[in-house]
Amino acid sequence: MALRDIKARIDATKKTMQITKAMEMVSAAALNRAEQNAKRFVPYMDKIQEVVSSIASGSKSARHPMLLSRPVKKTGYFVITADRGLAGAYNSNVLRHVFRTIKERHQSPDEYAIIVVGKVGLNFFKSRNMPVLDSITGLADQPSFADIKAIASKAVNLYANETFDELYMYYNHFVSAIQSELTEKKVLPLADFDGASTSTASYEYEPSEEEILEVLLPQYAESLIYGALLDAKAAEHASRMTAMRNATDNANELIGQFTLTYNRERQAAITQEITEIVGGVAALE
Protein backbone atom coordinates (compact mmCIF):
# COMPACT_ATOMS: atom_id res chain seq x y z
CA MET A 1 0.00 0.00 0.00
CA ALA A 2 1.30 3.42 -0.84
CA LEU A 3 2.16 5.77 2.00
CA ARG A 4 -0.52 8.25 1.00
CA ASP A 5 -3.24 5.60 1.07
CA ILE A 6 -2.29 4.50 4.56
CA LYS A 7 -2.31 8.08 5.73
CA ALA A 8 -5.81 8.51 4.28
CA ARG A 9 -7.03 5.38 6.08
CA ILE A 10 -5.64 6.66 9.36
CA ASP A 11 -7.38 10.01 8.95
CA ALA A 12 -10.67 8.38 8.01
CA THR A 13 -10.55 6.02 10.97
CA LYS A 14 -9.76 8.92 13.28
CA LYS A 15 -12.82 10.77 12.08
CA THR A 16 -15.02 7.72 12.59
CA MET A 17 -13.60 7.38 16.07
CA GLN A 18 -14.48 10.97 16.87
CA ILE A 19 -18.07 10.29 15.91
CA THR A 20 -18.39 7.03 17.82
CA LYS A 21 -16.78 8.65 20.83
CA ALA A 22 -19.25 11.54 20.72
CA MET A 23 -22.15 9.11 20.38
CA GLU A 24 -20.87 7.15 23.33
CA MET A 25 -20.84 10.26 25.48
CA VAL A 26 -24.29 11.35 24.32
CA SER A 27 -25.66 7.92 25.20
CA ALA A 28 -23.95 7.98 28.57
CA ALA A 29 -25.66 11.26 29.41
CA ALA A 30 -28.98 9.96 28.11
CA LEU A 31 -28.60 6.81 30.17
CA ASN A 32 -28.07 8.90 33.26
CA ARG A 33 -31.27 10.82 32.66
CA ALA A 34 -33.18 7.66 31.77
CA GLU A 35 -32.19 6.11 35.06
CA GLN A 36 -33.43 9.18 36.88
CA ASN A 37 -36.73 9.04 34.99
CA ALA A 38 -37.15 5.42 35.96
CA LYS A 39 -36.44 6.31 39.56
CA ARG A 40 -38.99 9.12 39.57
CA PHE A 41 -41.61 6.72 38.28
CA VAL A 42 -41.14 4.27 41.15
CA PRO A 43 -43.28 6.01 43.82
CA TYR A 44 -46.24 6.24 41.45
CA MET A 45 -45.95 2.62 40.40
CA ASP A 46 -45.55 1.37 43.96
CA LYS A 47 -48.56 3.26 45.17
CA ILE A 48 -50.85 2.26 42.34
CA GLN A 49 -49.77 -1.35 42.70
CA GLU A 50 -50.49 -1.25 46.41
CA VAL A 51 -53.98 0.07 45.91
CA VAL A 52 -54.81 -2.25 43.02
CA SER A 53 -53.62 -5.33 44.84
CA SER A 54 -55.43 -4.43 48.03
CA ILE A 55 -58.66 -4.08 46.10
CA ALA A 56 -58.13 -7.06 43.82
CA SER A 57 -57.03 -9.45 46.54
CA GLY A 58 -59.14 -7.99 49.32
CA SER A 59 -62.51 -8.63 47.88
CA LYS A 60 -63.85 -11.51 45.89
CA SER A 61 -66.87 -9.57 44.87
CA ALA A 62 -64.88 -7.13 42.78
CA ARG A 63 -64.89 -8.52 39.28
CA HIS A 64 -63.66 -6.62 36.31
CA PRO A 65 -63.02 -7.87 32.76
CA MET A 66 -59.40 -6.83 33.07
CA LEU A 67 -58.91 -9.23 35.97
CA LEU A 68 -60.55 -12.23 34.32
CA SER A 69 -58.99 -14.61 31.84
CA ARG A 70 -61.18 -15.40 28.90
CA PRO A 71 -60.78 -17.87 26.03
CA VAL A 72 -58.06 -16.57 23.77
CA LYS A 73 -59.03 -16.04 20.16
CA LYS A 74 -56.43 -13.43 19.41
CA THR A 75 -53.23 -12.44 21.17
CA GLY A 76 -51.79 -8.95 21.31
CA TYR A 77 -48.05 -8.31 21.31
CA PHE A 78 -46.63 -5.04 22.52
CA VAL A 79 -43.06 -4.81 21.28
CA ILE A 80 -40.62 -2.09 22.30
CA THR A 81 -37.68 -1.36 20.01
CA ALA A 82 -35.55 1.67 19.19
CA ASP A 83 -35.87 4.14 16.33
CA ARG A 84 -32.27 3.72 15.28
CA GLY A 85 -29.73 0.96 15.11
CA LEU A 86 -26.14 1.41 16.28
CA ALA A 87 -27.07 -0.18 19.56
CA GLY A 88 -25.50 -3.59 19.26
CA ALA A 89 -27.93 -6.47 19.55
CA TYR A 90 -30.58 -4.34 21.28
CA ASN A 91 -33.21 -4.50 18.54
CA SER A 92 -32.40 -7.85 17.02
CA ASN A 93 -32.61 -9.58 20.40
CA VAL A 94 -36.19 -8.51 20.92
CA LEU A 95 -37.32 -8.92 17.34
CA ARG A 96 -35.80 -12.35 16.89
CA HIS A 97 -37.46 -13.60 20.05
CA VAL A 98 -40.87 -12.14 19.21
CA PHE A 99 -40.71 -13.48 15.67
CA ARG A 100 -39.86 -16.97 16.86
CA THR A 101 -42.53 -16.91 19.57
CA ILE A 102 -45.22 -15.82 17.14
CA LYS A 103 -44.22 -18.48 14.62
CA GLU A 104 -44.39 -21.12 17.33
CA ARG A 105 -47.72 -20.08 18.79
CA HIS A 106 -49.75 -19.06 15.78
CA GLN A 107 -50.60 -20.61 12.45
CA SER A 108 -52.24 -17.66 10.78
CA PRO A 109 -51.91 -13.89 11.06
CA ASP A 110 -55.54 -13.71 12.20
CA GLU A 111 -54.56 -15.08 15.57
CA TYR A 112 -52.38 -12.21 16.66
CA ALA A 113 -51.83 -8.49 16.36
CA ILE A 114 -48.81 -6.36 17.04
CA ILE A 115 -48.39 -2.95 18.57
CA VAL A 116 -44.88 -1.69 18.14
CA VAL A 117 -42.76 1.12 19.50
CA GLY A 118 -39.79 2.23 17.40
CA LYS A 119 -38.98 2.46 13.71
CA VAL A 120 -36.74 -0.61 13.64
CA GLY A 121 -39.52 -2.85 14.91
CA LEU A 122 -42.13 -1.28 12.65
CA ASN A 123 -40.02 -1.88 9.54
CA PHE A 124 -39.25 -5.42 10.66
CA PHE A 125 -42.90 -6.43 11.01
CA LYS A 126 -44.09 -4.50 7.97
CA SER A 127 -41.51 -6.09 5.71
CA ARG A 128 -42.70 -9.51 6.88
CA ASN A 129 -46.36 -8.63 6.32
CA MET A 130 -47.30 -9.14 9.93
CA PRO A 131 -50.41 -7.36 11.24
CA VAL A 132 -49.37 -4.14 12.98
CA LEU A 133 -52.34 -2.53 14.70
CA ASP A 134 -50.62 0.58 15.88
CA SER A 135 -47.13 2.00 16.19
CA ILE A 136 -45.31 4.95 17.59
CA THR A 137 -42.00 6.21 16.24
CA GLY A 138 -39.82 9.20 16.87
CA LEU A 139 -40.24 8.93 20.61
CA ALA A 140 -38.07 11.34 22.61
CA ASP A 141 -34.98 10.03 24.37
CA GLN A 142 -36.62 10.89 27.67
CA PRO A 143 -40.30 10.19 27.02
CA SER A 144 -42.86 11.71 29.35
CA PHE A 145 -46.06 9.93 30.19
CA ALA A 146 -48.04 12.20 27.87
CA ASP A 147 -45.92 10.97 24.91
CA ILE A 148 -47.05 7.38 25.25
CA LYS A 149 -50.45 7.88 26.85
CA ALA A 150 -52.21 7.54 23.50
CA ILE A 151 -50.65 4.23 22.51
CA ALA A 152 -50.87 2.77 26.00
CA SER A 153 -54.55 3.56 26.36
CA LYS A 154 -55.18 2.27 22.87
CA ALA A 155 -53.58 -1.03 23.81
CA VAL A 156 -55.74 -1.22 26.90
CA ASN A 157 -58.87 -0.30 24.94
CA LEU A 158 -58.19 -2.95 22.33
CA TYR A 159 -58.22 -5.47 25.11
CA ALA A 160 -61.35 -3.99 26.63
CA ASN A 161 -63.30 -4.14 23.36
CA GLU A 162 -62.08 -7.71 22.82
CA THR A 163 -59.99 -7.09 19.73
CA PHE A 164 -57.51 -9.34 21.48
CA ASP A 165 -57.94 -11.43 24.59
CA GLU A 166 -54.50 -11.24 26.12
CA LEU A 167 -51.60 -8.86 25.83
CA TYR A 168 -47.92 -9.64 26.10
CA MET A 169 -45.13 -7.13 26.27
CA TYR A 170 -41.60 -7.66 24.99
CA TYR A 171 -38.68 -5.38 25.79
CA ASN A 172 -35.13 -5.27 27.05
CA HIS A 173 -34.95 -4.88 30.79
CA PHE A 174 -32.13 -2.68 31.99
CA VAL A 175 -29.87 -4.57 34.38
CA SER A 176 -26.69 -2.52 34.31
CA ALA A 177 -24.77 -0.32 31.91
CA ILE A 178 -23.29 -3.37 30.23
CA GLN A 179 -26.14 -5.81 30.57
CA SER A 180 -29.76 -5.97 29.59
CA GLU A 181 -32.20 -8.81 29.74
CA LEU A 182 -34.91 -9.73 27.29
CA THR A 183 -38.21 -9.68 29.15
CA GLU A 184 -41.59 -11.14 28.34
CA LYS A 185 -44.43 -9.89 30.47
CA LYS A 186 -48.11 -10.61 30.44
CA VAL A 187 -49.92 -7.32 30.90
CA LEU A 188 -53.54 -8.28 30.42
CA PRO A 189 -55.52 -9.83 31.91
CA LEU A 190 -53.98 -8.60 35.13
CA ALA A 191 -53.31 -11.77 37.00
CA ASP A 192 -50.72 -11.80 39.72
CA PHE A 193 -49.95 -9.00 42.08
CA ASP A 194 -46.57 -10.20 43.15
CA GLY A 195 -46.10 -9.94 46.86
CA ALA A 196 -47.72 -6.55 47.14
CA SER A 197 -50.77 -7.92 48.91
CA THR A 198 -49.02 -7.45 52.25
CA SER A 199 -50.70 -4.07 52.58
CA THR A 200 -52.80 -4.07 55.71
CA ALA A 201 -55.01 -1.10 54.97
CA SER A 202 -58.55 -2.00 54.17
CA TYR A 203 -60.18 0.87 52.41
CA GLU A 204 -63.59 2.35 52.18
CA TYR A 205 -64.52 2.66 48.54
CA GLU A 206 -66.31 5.72 47.35
CA PRO A 207 -68.66 5.15 45.59
CA SER A 208 -68.00 1.40 45.03
CA GLU A 209 -65.21 -1.04 44.30
CA GLU A 210 -66.45 -1.67 40.80
CA GLU A 211 -66.40 1.96 39.88
CA ILE A 212 -62.94 2.43 41.30
CA LEU A 213 -61.62 -0.55 39.39
CA GLU A 214 -63.16 1.03 36.29
CA VAL A 215 -60.77 3.98 36.72
CA LEU A 216 -57.92 2.25 38.41
CA LEU A 217 -57.25 -0.79 36.27
CA PRO A 218 -56.79 0.97 32.93
CA GLN A 219 -54.57 3.48 34.70
CA TYR A 220 -52.62 0.62 36.21
CA ALA A 221 -52.20 -1.22 32.91
CA GLU A 222 -51.08 1.98 31.22
CA SER A 223 -48.51 2.60 33.88
CA LEU A 224 -47.20 -0.96 33.48
CA ILE A 225 -46.59 -0.13 29.84
CA TYR A 226 -45.00 3.20 30.67
CA GLY A 227 -42.75 1.54 33.23
CA ALA A 228 -41.61 -1.00 30.65
CA LEU A 229 -40.92 1.79 28.20
CA LEU A 230 -38.75 3.72 30.65
CA ASP A 231 -36.90 0.51 31.42
CA ALA A 232 -36.41 -0.23 27.74
CA LYS A 233 -35.18 3.31 27.07
CA ALA A 234 -32.53 2.95 29.76
CA ALA A 235 -31.48 -0.38 28.25
CA GLU A 236 -31.38 1.20 24.79
CA HIS A 237 -29.07 4.00 25.87
CA ALA A 238 -26.91 1.53 27.76
CA SER A 239 -26.48 -0.82 24.83
CA ARG A 240 -25.86 2.07 22.45
CA MET A 241 -23.20 3.35 24.81
CA THR A 242 -21.55 -0.07 24.99
CA ALA A 243 -21.72 -0.56 21.23
CA MET A 244 -20.16 2.83 20.63
CA ARG A 245 -17.44 2.20 23.18
CA ASN A 246 -16.55 -1.03 21.40
CA ALA A 247 -16.48 0.82 18.10
CA THR A 248 -14.18 3.45 19.56
CA ASP A 249 -11.85 0.78 20.95
CA ASN A 250 -11.76 -1.01 17.62
CA ALA A 251 -11.00 2.23 15.80
CA ASN A 252 -8.17 2.90 18.21
CA GLU A 253 -6.70 -0.51 17.56
CA LEU A 254 -6.99 -0.05 13.80
CA ILE A 255 -5.24 3.30 14.01
CA GLY A 256 -2.41 1.65 15.95
CA GLN A 257 -1.98 -1.02 13.29
CA PHE A 258 -2.12 1.48 10.45
CA THR A 259 0.41 3.75 12.14
CA LEU A 260 2.79 0.83 12.53
CA THR A 261 2.44 -0.10 8.86
CA TYR A 262 2.85 3.54 7.91
CA ASN A 263 6.09 3.91 9.86
CA ARG A 264 7.45 0.66 8.49
CA GLU A 265 6.70 1.67 4.91
CA ARG A 266 8.22 5.08 5.45
CA GLN A 267 11.39 3.55 6.91
CA ALA A 268 11.60 1.08 4.05
CA ALA A 269 11.34 3.93 1.57
CA ILE A 270 14.13 5.88 3.28
CA THR A 271 16.38 2.84 3.51
CA GLN A 272 15.83 2.13 -0.14
CA GLU A 273 16.70 5.71 -1.07
CA ILE A 274 19.93 5.59 0.92
CA THR A 275 20.87 2.29 -0.69
CA GLU A 276 20.26 3.80 -4.10
CA ILE A 277 22.42 6.86 -3.34
CA VAL A 278 25.24 4.74 -1.94
CA GLY A 279 24.96 2.46 -4.94
CA GLY A 280 25.10 5.45 -7.28
CA VAL A 281 28.20 6.87 -5.58
CA ALA A 282 29.91 3.46 -5.67
CA ALA A 283 29.25 3.23 -9.41
CA LEU A 284 30.94 6.60 -10.01
CA GLU A 285 34.14 5.65 -8.21
Add this chain to the structure above:
Amino acid sequence: MKTLEVSVVTPDGPVFEGTANMVSAKAKSGELGVMPGHIPLVAPLTISAVRVHQDGRTQYVAVSGGFIEVRPEKVTVLAQSAELASEIEMERAQAAKERAERRLAATSQNDIDHQRAELALRRAVNRIDVASRR
Protein backbone atom coordinates in the same frame (compact mmCIF):
# COMPACT_ATOMS: atom_id res chain seq x y z
CA MET B 1 -53.25 21.44 65.20
CA LYS B 2 -52.91 18.03 63.63
CA THR B 3 -51.65 17.82 60.10
CA LEU B 4 -51.73 15.42 57.21
CA GLU B 5 -48.96 14.43 54.86
CA VAL B 6 -49.96 15.14 51.28
CA SER B 7 -48.34 13.95 48.10
CA VAL B 8 -49.45 14.23 44.51
CA VAL B 9 -47.65 11.71 42.30
CA THR B 10 -47.65 11.29 38.54
CA PRO B 11 -45.74 8.88 36.30
CA ASP B 12 -43.28 11.70 35.62
CA GLY B 13 -42.51 12.10 39.30
CA PRO B 14 -43.95 13.73 42.40
CA VAL B 15 -45.62 17.09 41.78
CA PHE B 16 -46.36 18.12 45.32
CA GLU B 17 -45.16 16.95 48.71
CA GLY B 18 -46.08 18.71 51.91
CA THR B 19 -48.31 18.86 54.93
CA ALA B 20 -51.80 20.22 55.29
CA ASN B 21 -54.57 20.82 57.79
CA MET B 22 -57.14 19.78 55.25
CA VAL B 23 -57.33 18.54 51.69
CA SER B 24 -60.35 18.94 49.50
CA ALA B 25 -60.90 17.31 46.16
CA LYS B 26 -63.66 16.66 43.74
CA ALA B 27 -64.41 12.95 43.58
CA LYS B 28 -66.70 11.40 40.99
CA SER B 29 -69.35 11.07 43.67
CA GLY B 30 -69.01 14.67 44.88
CA GLU B 31 -66.88 17.05 46.91
CA LEU B 32 -64.59 15.41 49.40
CA GLY B 33 -62.92 17.05 52.37
CA VAL B 34 -60.21 15.16 54.22
CA MET B 35 -58.91 16.08 57.64
CA PRO B 36 -56.38 14.24 59.79
CA GLY B 37 -57.69 10.96 61.17
CA HIS B 38 -59.94 10.19 58.24
CA ILE B 39 -60.78 6.52 57.71
CA PRO B 40 -58.87 4.80 54.88
CA LEU B 41 -60.60 5.62 51.62
CA VAL B 42 -60.08 5.29 47.90
CA ALA B 43 -62.06 7.40 45.44
CA PRO B 44 -61.71 8.29 41.78
CA LEU B 45 -61.34 12.00 41.00
CA THR B 46 -62.75 14.13 38.23
CA ILE B 47 -60.72 16.54 36.13
CA SER B 48 -60.53 19.24 38.74
CA ALA B 49 -58.42 21.06 41.30
CA VAL B 50 -57.12 19.43 44.47
CA ARG B 51 -56.93 22.05 47.22
CA VAL B 52 -54.37 21.75 49.97
CA HIS B 53 -55.21 23.99 52.92
CA GLN B 54 -52.32 24.84 55.17
CA ASP B 55 -52.29 27.54 57.84
CA GLY B 56 -54.88 29.68 56.13
CA ARG B 57 -53.21 29.41 52.73
CA THR B 58 -54.48 27.25 49.92
CA GLN B 59 -52.42 25.52 47.25
CA TYR B 60 -54.18 24.50 44.07
CA VAL B 61 -53.11 21.48 42.07
CA ALA B 62 -54.77 20.75 38.74
CA VAL B 63 -55.26 17.01 38.20
CA SER B 64 -56.43 15.13 35.13
CA GLY B 65 -58.56 12.60 36.95
CA GLY B 66 -56.85 9.71 38.66
CA PHE B 67 -57.77 8.85 42.22
CA ILE B 68 -57.16 9.76 45.81
CA GLU B 69 -55.99 7.37 48.51
CA VAL B 70 -56.65 8.48 52.07
CA ARG B 71 -55.10 7.14 55.25
CA PRO B 72 -55.48 8.62 58.72
CA GLU B 73 -52.17 10.45 58.49
CA LYS B 74 -51.47 10.58 54.78
CA VAL B 75 -53.21 11.54 51.56
CA THR B 76 -51.88 10.42 48.18
CA VAL B 77 -53.26 11.61 44.88
CA LEU B 78 -52.35 9.44 41.89
CA ALA B 79 -53.00 11.16 38.60
CA GLN B 80 -51.68 10.63 35.09
CA SER B 81 -50.84 14.29 35.02
CA ALA B 82 -50.93 17.04 37.61
CA GLU B 83 -49.63 20.59 37.82
CA LEU B 84 -49.21 23.11 40.58
CA ALA B 85 -51.08 26.35 39.96
CA SER B 86 -47.79 28.27 39.94
CA GLU B 87 -46.31 26.00 37.28
CA ILE B 88 -49.10 26.10 34.74
CA GLU B 89 -48.20 27.95 31.59
CA MET B 90 -51.18 30.06 30.70
CA GLU B 91 -50.33 30.34 27.00
CA ARG B 92 -49.97 26.61 26.62
CA ALA B 93 -53.23 25.96 28.40
CA GLN B 94 -54.98 28.55 26.22
CA ALA B 95 -53.50 27.00 23.09
CA ALA B 96 -54.63 23.56 24.22
CA LYS B 97 -58.12 24.90 24.83
CA GLU B 98 -58.35 26.43 21.38
CA ARG B 99 -57.00 23.28 19.78
CA ALA B 100 -59.59 21.17 21.59
CA GLU B 101 -62.40 23.55 20.60
CA ARG B 102 -61.40 23.41 16.95
CA ARG B 103 -61.30 19.64 17.06
CA LEU B 104 -64.68 19.50 18.77
CA ALA B 105 -66.17 21.57 15.99
CA ALA B 106 -64.58 19.41 13.32
CA THR B 107 -65.72 16.00 14.58
CA SER B 108 -69.16 14.46 14.88
CA GLN B 109 -70.84 13.66 18.16
CA ASN B 110 -70.24 9.90 18.34
CA ASP B 111 -66.69 9.95 17.12
CA ILE B 112 -64.02 8.73 19.53
CA ASP B 113 -61.98 11.79 18.58
CA HIS B 114 -64.90 13.93 19.65
CA GLN B 115 -64.88 12.41 23.12
CA ARG B 116 -61.14 12.75 23.29
CA ALA B 117 -61.35 16.41 22.32
CA GLU B 118 -64.01 16.95 24.95
CA LEU B 119 -61.75 15.53 27.63
CA ALA B 120 -58.84 17.61 26.37
CA LEU B 121 -61.02 20.69 26.52
CA ARG B 122 -62.03 19.93 30.09
CA ARG B 123 -58.42 19.46 31.10
CA ALA B 124 -57.41 22.73 29.47
CA VAL B 125 -60.27 24.66 31.06
CA ASN B 126 -59.40 23.13 34.41
CA ARG B 127 -55.78 24.22 34.08
CA ILE B 128 -56.76 27.76 33.11
CA ASP B 129 -59.16 27.84 36.00
CA VAL B 130 -56.53 26.69 38.47
CA ALA B 131 -53.84 28.95 37.06
CA SER B 132 -56.04 32.02 37.49
CA ARG B 133 -56.39 31.28 41.21
CA ARG B 134 -52.75 31.34 42.19
